[in-house]
Amino acid sequence: MTAAIHLGFEDVAATLALVAVAVAVAIWERTDLEGDIAVAVARSFIQLTAIGFVIEAIFDNDSIVWVALLLAVMVVFGALTARARARSVPDAFWVLLFALAIAATATLALVLALGVFPVKARYLVPVGGMVIGNAMTASAVALNRLGDEISDAAARIEATLALGATGTQAIRPIARRSLRSGMIPLIDSTKTTGLIFFPGTMVGMLLAGASPTDAVRLQLVLLYVLLGAVALSTLLAVLLSRRAFFTADHQLREPPARGPQAAGSA
DSSP states (O other), X not given: OOOOOOOOHHHHHHTHHHHHHHHHHHHHTTOSOHHHHHHHHHHHHHHHHHHHHHHHHHHXXXXXXXXXXXXXXHHHHHHHHHHTTOTTSTXXXXXXXXXXXXXXXXXXXXXXXXXXXXXXXXXXXXHHXXXXXXXXXXXXXXXXXXXXXXXXXXXXXXXXXXTTOOHHHHTHHHHHHHHHHHHHHHHHHHHHBTTTBOOHHHHHHHHTXXXXXXXXXXXXXXXXXXXXXXXXXXXXXXXXXXXXXXXXXXXXXXXXXXXXXXXXXX
C-alpha cells in the first residue's frame, strides 16, 4: 500500500479552479448563486481549519471528557440548524436536541459495548460527528414534511378528530410518511454504495493508503451504524413532535408560521 498522502494549502488553493467553474456557471445562467458559493467556500475553509486544530488537540489529549464536550456542541448546533427547516413544528429545537442527543449516545454506547471501536478520541470524534450529522439531516427532513403536511391537511385532521379519533390516530399516516421521508435518502444511498458511488470514508481510507478490504469493512460498519442512528433520531423526532400539534383535549393547535426560510426549503 502507498503511504498516506499529505496535502498543503497550495493543493487546496489549486482546487479553487473548480470553484471558479461553479461560479462561472452561476453567473452565466444568472442563478444568483455566486454569492452563496463564495460564502460556502469561505465558511467551509474557516470552519474546517478551526475544527481541525480542535480535533488535533483532543486527539493529543485523548480525554473522553473533551470528546463528550465536542459532541455535545455538535448536537446543539445540529438542533439549531435542523430547526430552521422545521419552523412549522412547535418546540422543534428541544425535540431535535433530545432526538440527536439520544441517537448519538445510544449509537456510540452500542458500538463501544460491542467492541467495534476502542474507547479513544480518534474513533469517537469522527464516528460521533457522522452520526450527529446524518441524524440531523434526516430529522430535519422528517419534521419539515410533518409540519407541512399537518398544515395542509388541517381541515381533514379536524374532521377526523370530530369523529372521535385521538390526535395520534388522526395524523398517524402523516407521521408514517414523515418518518419514511427522513430515512429513505440514507437507505437509498446504502443500496447504491459501491455501484453508483464510493462513500467519503472509503475514499478517504483509500487515499490514505489503507487496503481496499479494510476500507470496505469500515465503510460497511459506518453505514450500518448510521442506519440505526437515523432510524432512532427520526422516530424520536416525529413521535415527540406530533403531540405538540394537539392540546390535552386532542384539539389541533394553530401551527407556527413557517417563515421565509422554511417555506423556501419545503
